[in-house]
Amino acid sequence: MATYVLIPPAGSGPWYWHLLAAQLRERGHDVVTVDLPCDDDSAGLVEYADAAVRAIGDRTELVVVAQSFGAFTGPLVCDRVQADLLVLLTPMVPLPGEPPGQWWGNTGYEQVRRAQAEREGWSPEESDDPRVIFFHELPPRLIEEAASRARDQSGTPFEKPWPLDTWPNVPTRALLCRGDRFFPIEFLRDLVSSRLGITPDEMDGGHPVALGRPQELAERLEAIRQDVCGVDSTRT
Template structure:
């Protein structure tokens, strides 16, 4: 049995993970999604990190930290302070040491990649929730999600990812094949450039924890297996990948 600690993206709603939590628990794992004070201008990444560390606690079970979207800025800060068995990024932002989320967009070319994918796919380039986040989410879940949505405080976009190097932990990058916000090929490029990792395809769009929870849970569980999770590596951005020995 392993303990999965799941970090949401911007907005900080733990509810986002509820279908994956149920799927992981049905497989005999522990799973906890962390609620983050995303709208609090006095909080931000250090506070998020402390809350995730509290959720990990003193668990004796193998621990996997899972981060979605902007949660990718918090996850490495957590893993730099607490040894874990695996770090799993799901449609996530991959930061460099000291980078801010506000600077990440231009540094990675994410908006240009999103626009190019929209032109190729024949859907609007201008961002809206229905097109880029909710296109494959069941309508009832999309309506409930809107009840949990809240704005991300500006402070979180200005604080650096406070790590000196990428944590020495096996890292799996899971990229939604239908993600319109962070297109699949864009995620593959960033994973390779910044982590030396081959991103693994998983079904669904940016919010695939709601649209494809079973498939995502299966892949998360497999990432803990050093054989099945073969593409997981640990490494230092800019320094090339190393296979984690665990």
């Protein structure tokens, strides 16, 4: 049995993972859905990592899954606990010393989004519409609930440099979504390759893949865990 430690995207809480967590528990695993202090203006990335480490407690056989902005927190956690695997899901891959607020400009993200909008024929309004960019795969009921569960995201953790000098000594994989409209897959392929020197894994789905394709995501995470850790990932 593994312990999956799920670190959410910006402005999200444990609810974001509820469908995936059910799938992983069904497969016999323990699951920690980390509640980050995302709406606390006094909390930065160190406090985010503190919250995750407290939630983990004395659990072992850790598989840390960090999505999107959560990729700035996931490695900090793996630097402080003994993790078997770190999976970065549709990630903002950090560099040592890089403030998250500078990530967008450093990676050329805005140019990528403009090119995407031109290619898809989106209006400026459509390019900023969560129903177009984030939730295009989700049914209306789930979109409504996701919107009602959204949390404020403080700007504090975006301000200070990422505190690690080097990547933690943990096996690291990246899992990207081919239908991700927020972080287009060509952009993330290049980013993962240039910043981590690895070839990412890929699956179908949009950015909120834990809501849109929880069963498929659980299967892919289990396959990665089996590949890296050499353990049986079949259902118990």
